[in-house]
Amino acid sequence: MTIGVKKVARPPKMSFGESVYLLEILKGLTVTMGHLLHNIVHNKEIPTIEYPEVRRPMPPRFRGCHRLMKRPGGAPRCVACYMCATACPAVCITIVAGESPDPKIEKYPVRFDIDMLRCIFCGQCVEACPVDAIRMDTGWYTPPEDTREKLIYTIDRLLEK
Amino acid sequence: MTPLFDLAVSVARVAVFLTFCLTLVVVLTWLERKGAAYIQDRRGPNRARILGLTLGGIFHPLADALKFLFKEDFIPDNAHRLFYQMAPMFALAPALMTIAVIPFGPPVTIAGHKVALQIADLNVGILYLFAISGMTVYGVVLAGWASNSKYPLLGGLRSSAQMLSYEVSMGLSVVGILMVFRSVQLSEIARGQGELLLGFLPKWGVFVQPLGFILFLVALYAEANRTPFDLPEGESELVAGYHTEYGSFKFSMFMMAEYLHMVVGSAVLATLFFGGWQFPYLADTGFLFPGGISLAVPAWAVLVLRIGSFVAKTLFFCWLYIWVRWTIPRFRYDQVMRLGWKVMLPLALLNIFVTGLVLLLIDRGGV
Numbered sequence: 001m002t003i004g005v006k007k008v009a010r011p012p013k014m015s016f017g018e019s020v021y022l023l024e025i026l027k028g029l030t031v032t033m034g035h036l037l038h039n040i041v042h043n044k045e046i047p048t049i050e051y052p053e054v055r056r057p058m059p060p061r062f063r064g065c066h067r068l069m070k071r072p073g074g075a076p077r078c079v080a081c082y083m084c085a086t087a088c089p090a091v092c093i094t095i096v097a098g099e100s101p102d103p104k105i106e107k108y109p110v111r112f113d114i115d116m117l118r119c120i121f122c123g124q125c126v127e128a129c130p131v132d133a134i135r136m137d138t139g140w141y142t143p144p145e146d147t148r149e150k151l152i153y154t155i156d157r158l159l160e161k
Numbered sequence: 162m163t164p165l166f167d168l169a170v171s172v173a174r175v176a177v178f179l180t181f182c183l184t185l186v187v188v189l190t191w192l193e194r195k196g197a198a199y200i201q202d203r204r205g206p207n208r209a210r211i212l213g214l215t216l217g218g219i220f221h222p223l224a225d226a227l228k229f230l231f232k233e234d235f236i237p238d239n240a241h242r243l244f245y246q247m248a249p250m251f252a253l254a255p256a257l258m259t260i261a262v263i264p265f266g267p268p269v270t271i272a273g274h275k276v277a278l279q280i281a282d283l284n285v286g287i288l289y290l291f292a293i294s295g296m297t298v299y300g301v302v303l304a305g306w307a308s309n310s311k312y313p314l315l316g317g318l319r320s321s322a323q324m325l326s327y328e329v330s331m332g333l334s335v336v337g338i339l340m341v342f343r344s345v346q347l348s349e350i351a352r353g354q355g356e357l358l359l360g361f362l363p364k365w366g367v368f369v370q371p372l373g374f375i376l377f378l379v380a381l382y383a384e385a386n387r388t389p390f391d392l393p394e395g396e397s398e399l400v401a402g403y404h405t406e407y408g409s410f411k412f413s414m415f416m417m418a419e420y421l422h423m424v425v426g427s428a429v430l431a432t433l434f435f436g437g438w439q440f441p442y443l444a445d446t447g448f449l450f451p452g453g454i455s456l457a458v459p460a461w462a463v464l465v466l467r468i469g470s471f472v473a474k475t476l477f478f479c480w481l482y483i484w485v486r487w488t489i490p491r492f493r494y495d496q497v498m499r500l501g502w503k504v505m506l507p508l509a510l511l512n513i514f515v516t517g518l519v520l521l522l523i524d525r526g527g528v
Contacts (some may be wrong), residue, residue, distance in 0.1 A: 022375065025489060030202045032488045039199040048204045 058139040063138045066114055068158040069133050076159060077145045078133040080107040084125035092118035093125060112155040116142050166274065174280050181482070182260050185479065186420040193483050194221065200487045232409035237308065240406065244307035249407065249414035252300030255293045256421035262286045263428045264348045264501040266438045266468040276278045278438075278468070279348060284345035287339065291431065293331055294384065298324040300418065301393055301403045308406035316402030319494060320393030322489075323383055326501035327390075331380035333509035337373040338366050338433050339515040347429075351437030355444070361451040363441050366434035372512045374434045376505055381430060383501070385422040395491055427478030431471060438471040 003116050017023055039046055049056055069077040071098065080097035096111035119142075125134050191206070195218060198205025206218030236245055266278035283289050298321055305317015339345055342353040356364040367374045383390040394402030404415045431437060442448050442465060446459040458466070492500070 025485075028488045029484060032484065035202060036196065036199045039202060046202060046204055050204070050207075078256075 005116070039136060060137075061140060063136040064136055065116075065119050065138045065142060066119075066125070066136050066158055067138050068112065068155065069135060070159060075102070076108060076112070076133065076155065077131055078109050079105065079131055080109040080112075081130060083128040083130060084134055086130035087124040089122060089124060090118045090120045092116075109118075109155060112158060114153045114158065116151045116153055117148060166272070169351040170271075170274075170276055171280075171346070174276075174278070177265075178260055178265060178280055179257070181265075182421060182424050183417075185424045185475075186417055189420050189423060189479055189483070190222050190225065191219055191417070192480065193240060193486075194218070196480070196483045197487045198290050200484075226475050228411050229413040232464060234409045234411070236350070237310070237406050239309045241307040241309065244303050245406075246411075248300050248304035248307055248364075249411040249418075250300075250307045250352075251303055252297065252418040253414045253447045255300075256418045256425065258293045259290055259425045259429075260421075262289055262347050263425065264432060264437055265471055266464065268348075269464060277348060282346065282348050284346050286350075286435075287335060287345045290347075291328070294422075294425075295328055297384075297418070297422070300415075302409065304415070305393075305403040309401075310406050312399045312401075316393045316399045316405070320386060320403060323386075323390060323392060323497055323501070326498065327380045327383035327505070330376055330501060330509045331384060332504035333375035333506070333513060335372045335433065336509075336513050337370045339514070340516050341366075341369050347432055347437075351439065354436040355439045355450065363436060363439065365436045365439075370434070370512070370516070372508060373516075376509050376512065377434065378430065379500075379505065381426045381483070382482070382500065383497070385426050385482070387423070387482055389489045389492050390497060391486075391491060392494055392497060397491075423479055423482050427475045427482070428471075430478050431474035436470075437474075438467040440466045440470040443467065470495055 025117070071077050080095055082095055082097075085091075085093040085095050092115040094111065094113040094115070095109050097107045098110040100106060100108040123136055126136055142151070195205040197203075206221040207215050209215065209218065209220040209224040211220055236242060261280040262283050264277070264279040264282070267278045268275050270276070301320040301324070302317045305313040305315075305320070308314070338350065342350045344350055344353070350366075354363065355366050358364040358368055362368050382388075386393050392401075392402075394404065396402075399405070404412055407415060440463075442450050443458070443463060445460075445463065447456075447463070448456040450456075
């Protein structure tokens with residue numbers, strides 16, 4: 001028994017009309033002209049999304065850029081527990097904790113940096129957070145920047161989104 | 162005719178016809194992108210705007226020109242500096258020179274003098290055209306060789322083989338037209354196509370030489386390096402082909418040469434096979450329909466109709482280039498060579514033979 005030999009169906013031989021090629025070209029030209037005229041007449045139906053002005057609506061579970069939630073007073077909801085930094089497989093979250101002025105809260109993040117160059121958008125930080133302080137529901141993918149420093153998002157930037 | 166009048170007419174003709182062709186080049190670059198986009202269900206250029214107006218992206222050629230002018234004029238380290246600089250000139254100059262012999266309209270009378278609407282009414286029109294357009298290949302080959310890079314070299318090699326092989330069938334496919342109209346002067350050929358064939362059909366080249374027309378069209382596409390024969394610059398295989406290493410205005414010169422070839426090619430096609438400036442059934446004094454019905458038209462309207470018909474024909478064939486480009490995929494290299502030598506050449510020879518035979522029989526019948 002021969003192994004790995006498979007009979008592949010060959011395309012049927014071309015008829016004379018097809019091999020002369022000119023008639024087939026004319027058929028192709030009518031197809032493209034049809035598209036052209038249709039797109040000129042039904043200009044609004046072109047499926048292109050004109051990106052910077054118009055954005056594709058993202059599904060609700062899309063994991064986009066992070067944001068930090070705020071308490072009603074405006075302070076960050078984050079308690080600097082390091083759960084997200086521990087869970088992060090890409091090690092892109094840097095937290096420096098400080099003592100909170102509010103006696104009911106133990107700690108707050110003095111620094112909370114996310115290195116977007118390292119982030120893999122896995123959502124483990126969101127899952128790990130015990131107080132629902134970090135979310136990825138902005139619907140934005142990382143916008144381009146011209147320096148690496150601008151892609152390390154600081155706490156102010158994360159809070160304002 | 163005073164020398165001053167002569168000079169003024171010559172300068173005016175050069176200025177008007179050159180401006181017409183170069184403007185058409187600009188419009189064609191826009192049409193190429195917009196047409197491609199609409200054929201492929203995209204929107205195409207729509208960003209460049211002046212005073213908040215985009216007008217369907219018509220300002221993009223302007224933005225292109227500005228960009229090319231202000232880019233760094235870069236020469237690669239190991240390129241042959243002289244040839245590298247010469248190549249774009251060699252590409253553009255023949256394309257500009259071929260405009261000279263195209264008749265844009267019938268001769269007009271200005272202040273008692275007969276003025277041809279043609280920069281130079283050479284009595285060797287077609288030969289001049291082929292001689293000059295044959296030089297285009299030097300630009301491409303020089304660019305490919307001087308760049309000292311593998312993709313331009315491959316593009317240059319392909320183009321030299323392709324253009325030389327198709328030049329042969331192109332020249333031969335026109336011989337039939339020359340036999341029918343008994344002239345190589347383009348203005349004579351255009352005038353000859355004003356007659357009627359069998360009393361109702363305009364004696365256009367396409368009706369007397371249908372096979373010659375198809376062969377000429379195919380060869381023209383191969384000569385202009387347009388799809389399906391754009392192997393010298395096959396984007397998906399050779400980066401950009403022979404002008405890969407070129408930037409700034411040198412690249413733009415190659416681009417202009419390519420589009421000028423389209424314009425001139427379309428104009429020649431219209432002149433040789435579609436009656437040039439002839440409007441169907443329009444004589445010098447008005448319409449003369451085959452049924453014996455006639456309609457008087459003032460002389461200025463006849464002139465406008467004739468020039469308009471030439472421009473319309475040229476525009477249609479320019480559009481056909483673009484239309485075909487976004488319809489048909491590129492040939493493989495060996496297919497191009499096989500088509501050129503094994504199909505086009507024998508058919509062109511057959512066309513000459515049959516044309517000669519028919520003309521001989523008509524002559525014998527007439528005598």
